[in-house]
Amino acid sequence: MFTNSILLAQWQKTTVPFGGIVNCVYEKGDTVLAGTSQHGGFFFSPDGGDNWVSRKILDDYPAVQTIEMHNDTLFVGSNQGISFSTNFGETWSKANINMTAIYQFNFLNNFAYAGTSSGLYKSIDHGLNWERIDTTLTQYAITSVEIKDSCIFSGTWMNGLFRSTDHGVTWTPVNNGLTQPFIRNMLIDGDDIFVGTASGGLFLSTDNGENWVQKNNGLYNWFINDLEKNENFLYVGTWDGVYISDDNGDNWNKIVNGLIDTEIRALSVDDSILYAATSGHGIFKSDYLGTEWTEKNNGLAGLEISALVTLDGKIIAGTDMGGVFVSSLTNLSWTPCNDGLPVKWITSMVALGNTIVAGNDGIYTSKDYGQNWNEASTGLTSHQIDAMLTLENKIFIGTFDGVFMSEDTAKNWTNVSNGLTDLFIQSLSCSNGNLFTGPAGVGIFMSTDTAKTWINISNDLLSSATVSAILAIDTCIYAGTRGYGVLITKDYGQSWTMMNNGLNIMGELSINSLNHVGDTIIAGTEKGMFVFNNEDSTWHKDFSKNSNKLNIKSTEIDSIAISTIYNNNYYLYVGTKNSDIWIKKLRNALSVSNENLIIGSEENSTVSFNITSNTNWLITNIPSWLNVNFESGTGNKEITITAEENSNESLRSDTLIVTSEGVESKKVVVTQQGNITGLINLGINTIYIYPNPTNNLINIKNLDANSRITITNLQGISIIDNECKDYFDLSSFNAGIYLVKIKFNNSVIVKKVIKY
Known part of the structure; x- marks a missing residue:
């Protein structure tokens, strides 16, 4: 627990590079509109896509599926139905x-039509009220609607094309x-x-749909996601880029220069500009020939964290x-x-030591902060990874x-699913050495023997629920579900209780992530972040009430869908479904990379160490023979120490103190070697010991054959005794100062050697 040192810091928002999945794009002059599949929702650009702003639709950020303009009215189909705007x-x-599920709009005179997942809908009052046209099409998903003269054409998913000549009353x-x-x-x-x-390419009819011919010459991908046309050219967007035809579809040429994402979901074109909506990199813009594509995503946030x-x-x-x-x-x-x-689909991540482990198409690891990734899936029988913990x-x-375990930092994996009745695993947690997992639709299982065996600890409340998040703290286990909110057990599943007071609507009852700060539970939902107040047993968005002074005003984050919550004991990180990460400092952090430094005896010799901190810090107790490049600062910093010459043979050292408010000070001992380290005058010859300091070998030059050498630590314990060699390997010994004793006739010479 660290609740007593929690700071009342404000939330800080950062947005990962813009882009993401864009379902649709619509342009009218310099005004460009885009709909994303995540909760960024509807985006507006007044300057040809150079800058984007997200606009709520009725106080929410729905996933937008289609956009259309008719008589200066903007129609948007989203996962919340149909909305319209005149501004x-x-x-x-x-x-x-x-x-x-709204797929497309079209208009005929005063009638509006909408293709949906369960048939064709029609409005006769400019889109305010809609009724389903009760025909045989009600059993079909209508993916496209087009109008030619007085004919309506409806494209279906799985059942081909239908035509109506009586405003949708009958279909052929x-x-x-x-x-x-x-x-x-x-x-x-x-x-x-x-x-x-889908997969059949492009077809053309010139006789009102009576007959069709295929038009795929030059198309290397036959999954046609969008069709557009200007005065001279026909365009298709596919999973393999954009294609252009100047002969009405007889021949196609691929135009993808600069298009770093070729999975095209939608296109929009006029006589001079072409826009492409992609499946991960947002919007691209080109001239109408597709000569070169330029990314246009400033402010367009469509990635889920x-x-x-x-x-x-x-x-x-x-x-x-x-990615x-x-x-x-x-x-x-x-x-x-x-x-x-x-x-570039990342499902889960952990850090173990200096290794980052990511769930992708299998398991991948990186030891250089993500710069390079290597597959680590040996032993896996499924490459779909949904949960991960250490x-x-x-x-x-x-x-x-099922559940897999690795004991060698992801090099090899073993299936550890004995006792699980469902192997589709969506969540994992641990507490007091016990493991908990949530298979799809069968509640929660527990293992007390490091996943050798699992037992079901669910009751009727959980038996059919999809557990999307588990949080285990001591003997309390919290289960976040899809649609049933949060349940708690304090006796390892003998009894479960719902704890949903304050979660009032369906989106709030859909739990994506659970975490905690001290004894305070935090839930990420489809409708924002909630904090559970133990004093009134209620979930709150604004929370600053309980005795540990934890102040989380999550209304600053708004009602955006929360995908993940991560707590590293110093910061709380909240990832959303619209590219944003919200960060709140919980307490100060301070560490140094090295507490024992060795510096050369020469003038201006240098040595460095790193300060890792999330607050202000100060270096004190700096001796006169040392200078540092920064005596104070904020956050992470590399500190370079510069020394004056040490003209004496003996070592000298001092201790720097790094301080910061609210955390333990750190000490850094700096030792400077003597100026003639390594030279010993023994009789006629001068004996050299080098290198000094050393990380492994020391060499002894001009040693007499009758000399005997003993090496001890500062406590007088011999590590090398009574030998006569001209080199010694110290690589297996701890860093520190060692004494080299050289006996010759009746003389004994002692010299310090530094092992780092």
Whole structure:
């Protein structure tokens, strides 16, 4: 526990490099609109994509699936239904429709149509109210809607294309020659009707849908995610980039120069500008020929922060589609670090020693803060990793094939799932040496023997719940679920109790992460972060009430979906589903990289050490013969010490004191060697001992054959006794000062040697 030293620091927000999954893009002059799949939601750019701002839709950030303009009214289909705006999203109205999967809009005279996951919907009052057209199409997912003259065409997922000539009352299948029934999109240009399919490529009809011919010459990927056309060119977006045709689809050329993400989800084009929405790197912009693509993501936040760890003053963030990003804590600037990762979907991470372990397509490790990654999946029978934790020197992971354990820092893995009745593992936790796991839909299992065997500790409350997060503290186990909120047991599962007071709506009852600060429990939900107040047994967003003075005002984070919460005892990190990481300092930290330093005897000899801190610090007790480059500072800093010449043969040393408020001071002992270290005048010859200081070997030059050598530590214990050699290996001995005694005739000479 460290609650007594918690500071009342404010939240600090940092955003990992912008981008992410963009589902749709719409442009009208310099105004560009984008919809992301994460909770950043709807984005607005007034300057051709150079800068983006996120705009709430009715006090929320839904996942936006489609955007369309009609008569100066903006229509947005999201996972919360249909919303519309007349001022580019500054204010919104909500449509009356009981549907949350909206794929496409289209308009005919005063009628509006929406393709949804359960049929076609129609509005006759400018989008305010919607009713499903009760036809045979109600059993189909309508992925695209296009209108030609008085005909409505509806593309379905799995059942091909349908046509209606009576405003949707009756429908006729029109699939002659259309060999792929999974319709992704349509485009109508005069008498030409183009249909993009999943895996079948592009089809064209010139007779109102009666017959279709395939148009795939030059297309290397036949999954057509979007179709666009300007006056002279036809464009398709595929999982393999953007293609252009100047002959109405007869031939295609790939245009991906500068397009670092070729998984294209949507396109938008006018006579001069082409925009591409990607599956992980946001928006790209080019001229209409696709000559060269430029990333346009400043402010466009669409990545989910899926995992967080810290190591040596660095923050390592895993994301759902952007891979790994690394930043120093003192200078929050993010760098992508994905060399060696096969995909950029990070599910979980831990740090063990100097190794970062990440769940990707299997397990990957890095020993250089993410700069390089190497696969470490030996023994795994599933490469889908959903959970990860460390217990002493062991790593445990949850996969689609049970729990696996590694005892050699991820080099080899062993399945440890004996007793688990479901092997789809989504959560892991540990306390007092006990392990807890949450398989999908069967509650919680516990192991008391380091995962050799598992027993079910669920009751009826948990038996059918999907446990998405587990937090174990002493004998209390907290289970975060999808839709059932949080449950607690204090007797290892003999009884479970719901603790949902204050979690009032479905999004708040969907728990993504659980953590704690001292005895205070924190939950990350789809509707923001909540803190449990033990005094009134209620979850709060604004929390500063309990006796340990913990002050967490999570309304500063708003109602954004929280994906992960990480506590390293000094900072609380909260990762969201819109690229943001919120950081709150809990207490001061101070450490030094080396507490014993050795410096040369020459003038201006130098030696360095690092201060790792999250607050102000001061170096005191600096002797007159030493200078430091920084006597005070904030955060992490490399300290360089410069010495005056030591003209004496003897060593000298002093102790620097590094202090900071609220934490234990650190001592750094600096020892300077003598000026003639290594020279011994013994009789006729001068004997040399070198190198000194040394990390392994010392050599003794001009030693007489009758000499005997003994080496002791400062406590007088002999480590090498009565030998006559001209070299000795000290590599296996501890760092410190040793005495070399050389006996010759009746003389004894003693010399200090420094082992570092």
